[in-house]
Amino acid sequence: MECAPAETDFVVIGAGIAGLRAAIELASAGRVVVLAKRELKDSATQGGIAAALSDEDEISLHLQDTLNAGDGLCNPEAARALVEDAPERIEELIQWGTEFDRGGTKLTFGREGAHSRNRILHAHGDSTGREIFRTLLAKAKTLKQISVCEFEFTTDLCIEDGRVRGVHLINSSGETGHIAASSVLLASGGMGQLYCNTTNPPVATGDGVAMAFRSGAEISDMEFIQFHPTALYLKNAPRFLLSEALRGEGAYLRNLEMHRFMPKYHPMGELAPRDVVARAILHELEVSPAKDPVVYLDLTHLKASHVKARFPRIYSTCFQYNIDITTDLIPIRPAAHYAMGGVRTDLQGRTSLPALYAAGEAATTGVHGANRLASNSLLEGLVFGARAGRKMRDELRHGPAKARSKPRVAYSNGPVDAGLEELVREMQELMWDEVGIVRDGARLKRAIEHLEKLTPRVAHPKMRRSCEASNIHTAGLLVARSALAREESRGAHYRIDFSAHDDKKFLKHSIVKGDSIWFA
């Protein structure tokens, strides 16, 4: 892959769905540098992408389902943009070569939790994200104006005269540098690595949100973290996602005593909403006498040939860890999965900082409100990536600037301080214990105090990993502060000390900027 130049027209931080889609839009207006902090990798989806394209569906129904999932907090204009742009974005992907699954010549549409119609497109069964990523990367490679650079770690934004002028970075050899640009798009993905249990890849350390916050941008809705109820829980194995579709096919949840426990928590049993299932599992874990308790997902009563054919990736992944899901119980726990909050943008991806744009999971347009509807996030990356790209292109008035501002610190790729991984682990466990699935004021205050005490240890990052530790710390504090300020329960944010909605005070988005936090 090409190396990052000293100046360009546009910098895109992130080579996922949102970043690549934006880059394709930008290529007609100037040079685009797309940065990835590690090797290029698709998102490990198991579900699909939603779009109201089938004969039995309507855009207004997709909109309504999205608003319902958001628990009163969606920005209706953003949700409307999402569902209205969806068909065009999907048609375009098909033209560029995406092979969505079909029955004969017709696209097939699956159903997922909280969707009132069959509207989920899949590609190669459970590899939708991978197929979309493949298509976008192939398309980007045909456009000479786009350079995609791997192992270029963006450490901070360059700000001059109140305007973003480029980025500071550190490459794989530990050399520091900067790229001057007329505008920058943050498409750096999520922040699941704030938690010790997460389905997210290692790159998801909240870098974009932390960078934007340090530069003075507004950050919104950080209290809303979606926890997935069922992730594989094995020592030395990643928290591999075990899709809701398994329960849709009839899988049971059992506790250590082998009791099916969900019916006592919700009339829909295993098919109750995600947050209800996650809290029920947490409760079972808390009351269990075992030292490192788990609960189990049980598919053993389902037809083995059907399970293998329907879930090939899940079957083979679990098999790598000596679990045959057709005959063995799968040990699971909940895990942090998706961040509804992020850098606050308008419907064109503009943030509160001039020349800074954001799209995808790093951004918040308010499209997901307090809870994301399944299969809407790949779509969000496409729709708002394209919109942000268009706006950046239209606003290309300022030529590439000379980035004169100094980076925060001198970076190097020197040896990792022995205590660093312990420090990261300490923050991740703290977030899990005190800012997790079930929250209360006392624990949130404790978490904030604890994180603040750690500030000196993350204040002067010298290398990539310590930058990530600093970003986890910053983003963690933002989640904890926002969760403390929202004195109600809504969507994915659940507080036992304020267990109901408070529409009068909190039917609003939280916004953080510097030391201030407010609702609007």
Ligand SMILES: Cc1cc2nc3c(=O)[nH]c(=O)nc-3n(C[C@H](O)[C@H](O)[C@H](O)COP(=O)(O)OP(=O)(O)OC[C@H]3O[C@@H](n4cnc5c(N)ncnc54)[C@H](O)[C@@H]3O)c2cc1C
């Ligand atoms: C296991 C799993 C299953 C999922 N299943 C589905 C599904 O079925 N349907 C659905 O709609 N959504 C699903 N999601 C959510 C969806 O995959 C993500 O929300 C989406 O892929 C995010 O795309 P993105 O473009 O915003 O970021 P990403 O695809 O995460 O890309 C982020 C990019 O930013 C780069 N980056 C980050 N920090 C830096 C830095 N400091 N410097 C340089 N580069 C940086 C990374 O290297 C990467 O290239 C799933 C998520 C997970 C974890």
